[in-house]
Amino acid sequence: NHYRSYEKLGSHKIVHENIGGVFFAVWAPNAQRVSVIGDFNGWDGRIHQMRNRGSSGIWEIFIPGLVEQDIYKFSVKQATGRIVDKTDPYGFFNEVRPKTASIVWNIDKYNWNDKEWIDERKSRENNISRPISIYEVHLGSWKRKVEEENRFLTYREIANDLVNYVKEMGFTHIELLPIEEHPLDASWGYQVTGYFAPTSRYGTPEDFMYFVDTMHQNGIGVILDWVPGHFPKDDHGLAMFDGTGLYEHLDPRKGEHMDWGTKIFNYGRNEVRNFLISNALFWIEKYHIDGLRVDAVASMLYLDYSRKEGEWVPNQFGGRENLEAIDFLKKMNEVVYARNPGVTTIAEESTAFGGVSHPVYLGGLGFEFKWNMGWMHDTLVYFTKDPVFRKYHQGTITFSMIYAYSENFILVFSHDEVVHGKGSMIGKMPGDEWQKFANLRVLYTYMWTHPGKKLLFMGQEFGQWSEWSEARSLDWHLLQYEKHSGLQRLVKDLNKLYSKEKALYELDTNPNGFEWIDFYDADNSTLAYIRKAKDGGFLVVVLNFTPVPRENYRIGVPKEGFYEEIFNSDAAIYGGSNMGN
Template sequence: MNHGTTPAYIPPFDLYLFGKGQHWDLYRVLGCHPVEEEGRRMWRFAVWAPNASAVSLVGDFNGWLSDSHPLYPVGVSGVWAGLCEDVDQGTIYKYAVSAQNGATTLKTDPFAFCTELRPGNAAVVWPLDNHAWGDEAWMRERRATGLPLAKPISMYEIHAGSWQWAGHEYGQFLGYREMADKLIPYLKDLGFTHIEFMPLAEHSLDQSWGYQTTHYFAPTSRHGRPEDLKYFIDRCHQEGIGVILDWVPGHFPKDNWCLGRFDGSALYEHADPRKGEHPDWGTYIFNYGRHEVRNFLLANALYWLKEFHFDGLRIDAVASMLYLDYSRKEGEWIPNEHGGRENIEAVEFLRELNVVVHDQFPGAAMIAEESTAWPGVSRPTYSGGLGFTFKWNMGWMHDQLAYFSKEPVHRSWHHNSLTFSMLYAFTENFVLPISHDEVVHGKGSLLSKMPGDYWQKFANMRLFLSYMWAHPGKKLIFMGSEFGQWREWDCMSPLDWNLMDYPAHQGIMSTLRDLNRLLREEPAMHAVDFEWQGFEWVDLHDWQASVISFLRKDRAGNPLLWVFNFTPVVRENYRVGCPHGGHWREIFNSDAEFYGGSNVGNVHGAMARESEIPGGWGHYVELTLPPLAAMAFKPSWL
């Protein structure tokens, strides 16, 4: 056969699992795959379109004629399939899908592993198995260790298109392989444990940052081919850096070439706009109650973890999935079967997602961006939780940015903003996020939020990072914050790397480098992030001086003492309680001259004296508190 397609065999058990919504390798059944048929190399195409009247394969190879390469129904499964030898790797194609009313629309393969770069949107014939992995040691260790709850984690969130450019004009993006040569050494030097990529699945609109995903199985061609991304992740693992992917199962665009109204009917989305359309984003919402749609999403999550070795997924906009009335007014939403506002189908999908991922990939992290008070987001499903590994602590982020934006003279009246987070710090497994959302759309960069003159802005920035790293919870900051970018983030411009030539900006980087070192080397900083045993207040009541102090402790109870002065006033002979006598070494001081500070502190440490002070401590150290600074002390015997 030199022309056209023939029916393709798909095992009934694959179709049975798909119908149940439980085919974890569905992407190896649907989509485009090389096969050997009667000694000839061909490609099998399969697509789910149960309400279509006809489906055919079109592309440059047949002049985009919809009647020359038909696909055939596979039983009553709703799947159409066929074999074709007129294509090869690199061929672009779409499906011509005819609805029951006779209208034909060209649709991109939902399971395409590679697609055109915008403005094109066709699928590209590409093999799935295209990289020889060299990260066996990393993957073996990840499986053996299990959930990373007690590990040091500091994540660097990056938008791949605007971190650096390969040239001087927009669109001259770094390739995944170039990124490996530049980004990995950079993050190793700063001591970050993980990279978190904003969505890398293909999308047509640059300004959506990837959050309007059009092709769920295709890494964006802006930076290379799928095997190039695998190479990047492989290199990261070999250098000891984990990689997290931002994933968007909450909604998808209405563009007529992708998932929406795929076979002329509401297939992937709800037909009723009160459940199937997002009023804020102008997108469709997945029908989480349909087995095949759930399977599409579950298989997609597993695809990124299995085929690309990602170490976890950060799930975008979880709150929009959990509530039927999210961003809707009265009368614009449909209550659930119990009359409530909870989206029961989405809740069950998220629980199944987390159970399957944690079962299939021990050690992989599932991270929820959930902005409400939904209980048990990071608690096991068997106890009624959603089953995520971590949850972003949006309340902490809001309170800290509000507090630090205040002039120090006013901070005493907002002391609760500092301490309130500890009332709920252990109700979830929290990540403390300073993400892209906090440095865009007029909000200003992290450095620009800091009050005071030039010196105070940088001191406040170092203090903010120190408090963030000392606070219980895993850490995440957005690119540019590590050196103090003045300008808020713009996805159409690279970061202002010239700022790294200035000492004050170098000081922020040095501060963060040492905070990451403390996070990795001191078990008290990471081993007990989610239980009260890892934290103890020393003094949270000195609101008039805007000074707080607390202990971080490891599993054995060995402490680090953290002291924070949130004003520019140097405080001499300040007494801070501590649990033990003996000498305490100053192991960190954000006011050190090396960081750009005034070099006030306790370079020789402090000897704890035995005396009862308020708070019930039997010992205290007498310290000099530097201005707008954080200090950490460690008993000399540890």
């Protein structure tokens, strides 16, 4: 098990017999010939032909005189005789798209300044009883330099702007849509061709290290979207690397996502498992990433995912579960946690598959958290209804508590909810403009007081009207209007309340942390419940999901005494009508 295979494969500057140069190695067991090509040899595959290391399937060569920043590819004469120029699967840096060559790069030059953060992270037993509020960000569209031909900000530029904003807003973490190298902007990073290379769109590997370092020095964790579920068919990428199904299954019933037009990894092959597990460790250990959110886990778990009858092959027991993928996910989580205590792994998993966030030794997949897609769906179904009709759907908004402790959940309103005609969060709300903002304020209040960690996609914290587009900046100009700045302040204050009050996070995964006061008052469309801390401290939460004031509304409370209102989503500072209690 070579879980640091990136240290041997790819390109590495070395000194061999007192001569400096670059050592290259690539896995291509079925190739007839592999060469290194680049400007240094006129891109001629006949000059630097690699040596085959036999049964290992690895080809290698040392080329003296090459230096950092030299550009190269592997010219692979495939099993079929076809010659294809491939990007290095283990390359640390790539040319800016649409170019696709790899660049020789030493990723050990950066001097990190986040030792205090890393040491504290290592000391954590887990993250389950900690406050986690995540700001989901697409680096290419959070902000842009509109006056400079709408260009991207660099990693360094965005680090300084983003860290100040996230700190001010009170988020504990950011989660980045994939920054691994990808050829197509419109894929948002989810079709990866360079698994070991931060995209060159925004700068160099050191620039991205500076980005992570800056976040850590300011107390902000960094979670990375990671995509081991599929990869694109681009000729320069992993697909048909040596002319055979090397990284993928050749049988399209197991090796291809018809919906997405992508290939599926062969999780039963040791070399592929090592490639992916090495990659997970790489981002955590080389780039100090604090967590991996694994994309599209449901598509990995089921052989019949988005397939019709006859388009999939059952497993050895006749079932629909992808046993090899399940075993891979368990091993990946075991290795990540064993080697990097304090980090987290998160599953985007949309089915009722059991034990996603349970330990492997208890039969689970081993993730620490799972996105709560059911809560997200039911909450949006409820809130998109006119308040007049909500009394008929009380069960929709209360149903989440029936399964709230079956997994370690994160409540999410992610990028997927504000694209492809779904509308923005503010756009989903019913009523006139005032009612839309009032609805969204109480929705966020419900979210931040409901058991589970939090995730909100960028732009939704201030009520952007338009759907998100990767091609343009967020509509920051909206903050000049009181309703938008008021909503932003509400999210900021919710985050600060959440981090301050242990009752809102300590027992997120324990039924002892929540108690209903009244979930049955459908006629008034209200909820009342208690959130509890380990030390017995508690908060009472009362929510009114209609625009009708409920005066002299009586609820039971656990202890006699005076109860002070510490947060009200209808406060004037948030753009509300300032009706206090």
